[in-house]
Amino acid sequence: MATSSTTTQPRDTWGSKLGFVMAAAGSAVGLGNIWKFPYTAGESGGGAFVLIYLLFVIFIGFSVMLTEFAVGRKTGVSAVGAFKKTDRRWSFVGVIGVFSGLLIMGFYPVVGGWAIAYIYKLATGLLSAPEAIGDSFGSFISNPIEPLMWMGLYLLLNIAIVARGISGGIEKAGKVLMPMLFIILIIVSIKGMMLPGASAGLEFLFKPDFSQVDSGVVLAALGQAFFSLSLGMGCMITYGSYLKKKENLVQTTAMVTAMDTSVAILAGLAMFPAMFAFGMAPAAGPGLVFVVVPQLFAEMGAIGLMFALMFFVGLSVAALTSSVSLLEVVVSYLIDEKGLKRSTAVALAATVMGVLCVFSSISLGGLGPQLFGTGAFDVFDLLTDKIFLAVGGMLVCIFAGWRLNREELEKEITNDGDIKFPLFGLWYNLVKYVIPFAVAIVAIAGVYSGFESGKGEIMLVGLGVIAVSGIISKKL
Ligand code: PFF
Numbered sequence: 001m002a003t004s005s006t007t008t009q010p011r012d013t014w015g016s017k018l019g020f021v022m023a024a025a026g027s028a029v030g031l032g033n034i035w036k037f038p039y040t041a042g043e044s045g046g047g048a049f050v051l052i053y054l055l056f057v058i059f060i061g062f063s064v065m066l067t068e069f070a071v072g073r074k075t076g077v078s079a080v081g082a083f084k085k086t087d088r089r090w091s092f093v094g095v096i097g098v099f100s101g102l103l104i105m106g107f108y109p110v111v112g113g114w115a116i117a118y119i120y121k122l123a124t125g126l127l128s129a130p131e132a133i134g135d136s137f138g139s140f141i142s143n144p145i146e147p148l149m150w151m152g153l154y155l156l157l158n159i160a161i162v163a164r165g166i167s168g169g170i171e172k173a174g175k176v177l178m179p180m181l182f183i184i185l186i187i188v189s190i191k192g193m194m195l196p197g198a199s200a201g202l203e204f205l206f207k208p209d210f211s212q213v214d215s216g217v218v219l220a221a222l223g224q225a226f227f228s229l230s231l232g233m234g235c236m237i238t239y240g241s242y243l244k245k246k247e248n249l250v251q252t253t254a255m256v257t258a259m260d261t262s263v264a265i266l267a268g269l270a271m272f273p274a275m276f277a278f279g280m281a282p283a284a285g286p287g288l289v290f291v292v293v294p295q296l297f298a299e300m301g302a303i304g305l306m307f308a309l310m311f312f313v314g315l316s317v318a319a320l321t322s323s324v325s326l327l328e329v330v331v332s333y334l335i336d337e338k339g340l341k342r343s344t345a346v347a348l349a350a351t352v353m354g355v356l357c358v359f360s361s362i363s364l365g366g367l368g369p370q371l372f373g374t375g376a377f378d379v380f381d382l383l384t385d386k387i388f389l390a391v392g393g394m395l396v397c398i399f400a401g402w403r404l405n406r407e408e409l410e411k412e413i414t415n416d417g418d419i420k421f422p423l424f425g426l427w428y429n430l431v432k433y434v435i436p437f438a439v440a441i442v443a444i445a446g447v448y449s450g451f452e453s454g455k456g457e458i459m460l461v462g463l464g465v466i467a468v469s470g471i472i473s474k475k476l
Contacts, residue, residue, distance in 0.1 A: 028260040030322030032228040038271040042282035045212025056225040072240025079234025092473035097234035100388040106356030112319040113150030130298035142365035181314030192274030201272030219446025223385035232389030387462035394439040401432030
């Protein structure tokens with residue numbers, strides 16, 4: 001993405017409309033779609049989760065993304081600055097966003113490292129023993145050392161990209177590799193659906209069984225929508241700040257949302273039919289893609305190896321285009337608000353992320369510190385998508401609905417009346433009343449049900465952090 005570090009200089013803007021859509025889609029489409037969505041759907045009972053997720057994407061995700069783009073373009077500065085410029089007491093929302101970025105980067109590179117490791121593992125014979133693929137994933141991620149090396153490599157790639165401000169390069173790579181990933185997902189889906197017994201997977205994915213739904217599942221679907229669309233932490237505010245005044249925000253939002261959601265659904269189609277055909281449990285957990293995709297291609301000889309390699313190369317690049325946007329949120333905060341040089345900001349942010357990732361990675365082998373009996377990987381995951389992003393998205397809506405002026409928002413979204421947006425009133429009311437209320441209810445009910453699984457305390461800590469930072473900032 002284009003970079004501009006001070007708020008006084010005119011900002012760079014995206015060269016072309018497609019460039020912006022691809023960059024925002026590059027941030028949105030990542031491990032969240034291909035790794036997290038299928039396994040979360042699997043653990044949350046399938047069809048009903050998918051349906052609730054889709055409803056959240058349409059009614060909440062779309063509106064929040066449009067809000068973030070509008071706030072970003074209107075203020076012309078990145079997350080913290082966007083709030084600060086309007087009302088400094090709201091800066092804490094941006095700061096929570098930066099904090100969320102830091103925490104997501106406390107586990108995302110671990111999984112990004114797995115994706116790169118699988119390129120290597122495939123190239124060195126993983127497919128030659130198909131029966132061992134499942135076990136080898138389990139022993140790989142619980143090994144205290146090996147995944148750390150891959151995580152380190154992944155983090156270094158992020159550092160190299162963000163430090164040099166050359167994210168343009170990775171976006172160019174993304175333009176080629178993301179369509180490739182899309183095509184491979186289609187191939188994987190078709191291949192999976194042709195296996196005997198695959199139709200049970202389709203049924204699992206699309207036939208809602210509401211007896212599986214509790215408030216924990218609803219919160220998981222909400223968190224997944226925010227995580228997958230890169231919302232609730234100021235990332236899309238920052239992206240929007242680089243958008244030209246003449247671009248159509250509504251159309252852009254629709255395109256990014258549609259791309260992100262179709263990749264997630266396609267990833268579901270690629271995983272579940274094959275899983276059911278292989279007789280794996282849908283709640284197989286975070287190993288899903290890493291086991292299903294290699295197994296599916298194991299029987300196909302050299303062509304299978306090629307497809308599997310292309311899949312993991314595509315996955316690694318999709319992960320990179322997302323994580324550089326996460327790192328950039330933290331880095332641009334340190335540059336804009338703390339006055340650091342880009343290189344120092346990257347070094348500082350990446351060091352903290354690296355340390356958090358070490359804790360995350362070793363927690364999968366049962367090592368390292370725990371919070372209320374939960375390891376670092378799960379703590380960061382829980383705190384971010386279920387609490388920080390959802391509440392962050394809610395606060396962005398409250399900010400836009402109650403702190404900004406309706407006429408100005410309308411002008412921003414319709415480009416001073418040039419663009420027709422007949423649903424403006426609906427969007428505005430969703431943002432001002434419905435979304436804050438809905439997110440609050442879902443979060444409270446989700447935290448409540450979290451106590452049954454021993455996760456409630458952690459989520460409560462997250463809510464406490466937000467409350468305290470809100471109170472402190474009001475006093476500033
Ligand atoms: N949307 C990314 C994914 O689905 O992998 C993750 C992400 C990126 C979340 C950037 C939040 C963010 F600001």
